C-alpha cells in the first residue's frame with residue numbers, strides 16, 4: 001500500500017492512504033446563520049458562570065471537561081482590539097509580496113528609502129481590519145536611526161532575531177487606550193520592558209513594547225480616531241489590480257504562541273495583562289496522546305483579543321510538533337495566526353488557486369470518512385451543499401458549547417517547520433450590544449479541539465475501509 005503523510009498541524013500526524021483531491025470552481029455559498037441573535041443587554045459576556053477564575057499563581061491544567069467558563073473582566077488596562085502583526089524578515093519587499101498574493105492583502109502603505117526612512121524598509125498589507133507589517137533593516141552604517149518609522153526598531157535585535165528564527169513574528173500589536181498607561185501598568189506588574197512609550201510625530205499616536213515570549217514582543221499602540229496606521233507611513237496607490245486583491249480575509253482572530261513550559265508564561269502574561277483563561281485542553285482531552293500538546297487560551301475582557309499558548313507533551317509515540325517548532329525556531333515564538341474570513345469558501349478557492357504559483361499550500365485534507373460523519377456532527381448548522389463544499393476544499397469543522405468553527409491550516413509558510421496560517425470562519429453566538437448592534441461573541445466555536453479525535457476516528461475508519469478493499473481484491477484474485 002502506498003501511503004501519504006497526513007497532518008493536522010500542529011496537532012498530530014498520521015500516515016494514511018488518501019485519494020487525490022479535485023478542485024473545481026464552485027458557486028459562492030454564504031453561510032447562513034441558523035442561530036438567532038439574542039439580546040445581551042442584561043447579560044454581559046462571561047456571566048454564563050458564577051465561578052470565579054482561579055487567582056493568579058494557581059496555575060493548574062484541569063482539562064476541557066472540567067474547565068468552567070468565566071469572564072472576570074480583569075483586564076489591567078483598556079484593550080480595544082488587535083492592531084497589527086509585524087514580521088521581521090531579511091527582505092521585506094519579497095516577503096510582503098508573497099503574503100499579499102497568497103492571502104489577498106493589498107499593499108496599502110510603506111516606509112522605506114523612498115519615504116526618507118534609512119533605518120528599515122517596512123511594507124503594510126491590509127485586508128479588512130487585518131494589518132500585516134513586514135520589516136527588514138538597511139545597513140546600520142548608512143542609516144540614520146532617527147529616521148525609523150517604527151521608533152522601537154533595533155538593528156542589533158533584528159539581526160539576532162532573523163539569524164536565530166528565520167521569518168517570524170516579532171510583534172503582536174494590540175490597540176490600547178493609552179500606550180503610556182498600558183506600559184506602566186504592565187511593567188509595575190512584572191512585564192519585562194522592551195521599549196518605553198514613544199509619542200509619534202502626529203502628537204497622538206504612541207507605541208510601547210513589553211516582552212511576550214521568546215523574542216516576540218507585545219506592542220501597545222494608542223492612536224486618535226483618524227489614525228489609519230502609524231503617522232510616518234505613506235499610503236501606497238498600488239493600482240487597480242492590487243486594490244481588487246481581496247479573498248475575503250477580514251481580521252486576526254488569535255495569535256498562538258509555542259513555549260517550552262506553559263505555567264511560567266501563562267502566569268507572567270496573566271499577571272500584567274489581567275487577561276483570563278478562556279479555554280484550555282490537555283493531551284488527554286483529545287482521547288489520544290498523539291497530539292503531544294497542552295494548550296491554554298488567554299482572552300481580554302471583550303474576548304476578541306485571544307492568545308492561545310501551547311506546550312509540548314513528551315513520552316508519546318511521535319515527537320510533539322510543538323517540540324519540533326521549538327527546536328527549529330530556536331525557542332518560543334508565534335506558531336500560527338488565525339485569520340477570520342467573511343466567506344471561507346471563497347477565501348479557500350482563491351488561496352488554493354495560488355497554492356503552487358506563489359501562494360500558500362495547505363495541509364493534506366482529511367479522508368472522506370471525516371465528511372461522511374459531518375452531517376451528524378454539524379447538519380443542523382451547515383447545509384448539505386456547505387458540507388460538500390467543506391469536503392471539496394478540505395475545511396475542518398468543530399463545535400463547542402457556543403457555536404461552530406470552520407478551520408483549515410496552511411503548511412509552514414517559510415523555510416522551517418515553524419510558523420503557519422489558519423483560515424477560519426465562526427458561526428453562531430450572535431449577540432446585541434447596548435446600542436442594538438449585532439456582533440459575534442469572541443472565540444465562538446472554540447479552536448478546533450474536537451478535530452483531534454474526529455480526525456483520528458475518521459482516519460482509522462478510512463484505513464479499515466481500504467484494508468477491506470485490499471482483502472476483497474486479494475480474495476477474488
Ligand SMILES: [Fe+2]
Pocket residue numbers: 254256336338422447
Ligand atoms: Fe488556531
